[in-house]
Amino acid sequence: MPVWRASVRMALVSLAGLVAAGLIATGLSGCADMSGIAPQASLRDAPSLGLNTATAPAPVAAEWWRDFGDETLNGLVTKALETSPSLKLAQARLARAQAATDVAHAATLPQVNGQLDLTRQRYTANGAVPPPLAGSIRESATAQLAASWELDFFGKNRTALDAALGSAKAAQADAQAARVLLASQVARSYFQLVRLNEQSGVASRTLAQREETLKLVRDRVNAGLDTRLELRQSEGGLPEARLQLEAVQEQMALTRNALNALLGQPNSASALVPSAQSAIKNVALTPNIPADLLGRRADIAAARWRVEASSKDVVNAKTQFYPNINLVAFAGFSSIGLGNLLNSGSQQWGVGPALRLPIFEAGRLRANLRGKTADLDAAVESYNAAVIDAVRDVADQVASSQAIGRQQAEQRAAQDAAESAYGIAVQRYKAGLGNYLNVLTAETSVLAQRRLAVDLAGRALDTQVALIRALGGGYAPEQLPGAQNATKLIAVNARPVSVNGLFD
Structure with a gap:
């Protein structure tokens, strides 16, 4: 039998012996000392939040801003999604997380390295090197390939990969959350500009009305019909209108x-001309909080994936208590004298297993496990806080939307009354039964109602955008390429993962 085959067989026998020894050592150690270390936090689910599982409205469209029917808004959101630095930052973080996943995946596979060393050296004449090398100057060289493979019997590398996949999924959801937030901020800022443009028109009309009032009062003072008191009051209204x-x-x-x-x-x-407020469509949204709300929001999905990643980190910390078993091999040439490097006599090779078992590490592994367990508790509580805030956010926007609808109904009634009074004042003025000052006074009430109408319409649009964002903003979870082994995202209305089960 060739020598190398015999050596390989002996290495495999040694490997089997090491594996058996590792398993025996693991059994004798009672799976190491992990007692008293367990997570305390638990995930919140739909019933604990009081969500109505009977309602399941359709999810928000991915390009929800198009439902408002404003091409200017469509162009702004599209441009922002293409050029915004904040979105590019989130995408860079996603790329970084995906790279970390590739690094963790590489640790599960065999590693092969090449080596080439060339050295010119003088050997000491008074050391352990025998003649004729002693005191001579020679060249030495080594050319070989080395391979290693960590046999992941206890899942250390696999759990590290699962944790990296969870972090990558969280980064992917964060990027989607940044996209939703950016689109909603652009829409809300644009609707704010639309509202202010309408208010500018009302303020301009108010200024013109004050100027007409001042001219009329001056004429009446000159005619002896009014005093300087009325004149000074009218003059004070002009700078106030300019201030507005x-x-x-x-x-x-x-x-x-x-x-x-x-x-x-x-x-x-800077040169943007916003559309008229009346030309923008209102978007009808559900008045209920859907039970699957938490599966629609990217920030909740990111928090949930961080819980998954932290749970895998805990499992990985447990595997540190168990032995590491590696298979190492090398083959190549080594010689003194470059001319002998490729001779058959310069061949060298080796193969064999290695086992590393922690025996005394001064509490380092337990401290690491406690730290990872605390990280898991923090991730769970962060998820719970995000869940509660999401439910509150939707509830606030629904309440505001309904309240604004009622306020708009009352405001329209008040504006109709003001418009009617203004119409009567104009008719009386035309009939010679009243003066023009009464007309301007009636128009003041109309302008005040128009300002209120613009504000309420602006609030309605802003609240619709805020509610769309609170409902997820069109987020749809996507499977990461190459992440088939990642844990699937669990919807809030499904049975939550038993975090304590990690320590069973």
Whole structure:
């Protein structure tokens, strides 16, 4: 039998012996000392949040902003999704997490390395090197391939890979959450600009009305029909109207700056002409909180994947208590004298197993396990906090949406009354039964109602966008390429994972 085959057989026999010894050592040690270390937190599910599982409205469309029927808004959101630095940052973090997954996957496979060393050396004449090398200057060389493979009997590398996959999934959900947030911020800023543009028109009309009032009062003072008191009161109303117009224009400038920042392109929204508020469609949304809300939100999905990654980190920390078993081999040439490097006599090779078993590590492994368990508790509580905040967010937006609808109904009634009074004042003025000052006074009430109508309509649009974002903003979980072994995301209305079961 060739020598190398006999050596390989002996290595395999030794490997079997090491595996058996490792298993015996593991059994004798009682699976190491992990007593008293267990997570304390538990995941919240739909029943504990009081969500109604009977309602399941359709999810929000991925490009929900198109439902408002405004091409200007569509263009702004599209541009922001293409150029925003905040979104590119989230995508870079996703790429980093995917790279970490590849690194963890590589640890589960055999590793092969090449080596080439060339050395010119003088050997000591007074050491352990015998003549004729002693005191001579020679060249030495080594050329070989080395291979190693950690036999993952206890799942250390597999759990590290699962943890990396969970982190990559969390980063992927974070990138989607950034996309949803960016789109909603652009839409809300644009609707704010639409509202301010409408308010600017009302403020301009108010200024014009105050100027007409001042002219009329002056004429009446000159005719002896009014006193200087009325004149001074009318003069004070003019700078007040200019102040309101300037304040609106300042808010418009700040809103445009906010849009520029969201788009990542300075001055891109400076010349933007917003659409009329009446031309924007309202989006009808469900008045109920869906039971599958937490499966629709990217931030909740990211928090859930972090729980999965932390749970795998805990399992990985447990595997550190068990032996490591490696299979190592090398083959190549080594010689003194470069001319002899490729001679058959310069061949060298070796193969054999190695076992490493922690015996005394001064509590390091238990401390590491406690730390990973604390991380898991923190991830679970972060998930629970995100869940509770998500439910509150949706509830707030639903309540605001319903309240705004009722306020708009009352405001329309008040505006109808003001418009009617204004119409009567105009008719009386035309008939010679009243003066024009009464007309302007009636128009003041109309303008006040128009400002209120613009504000309420703006709030309605803003609340619709906020509710869309709270309902997930069109997020749909996607499977990461090459992540077939990753744990599937568990919906909130399904049975939650037993975190304590990790320590059974």
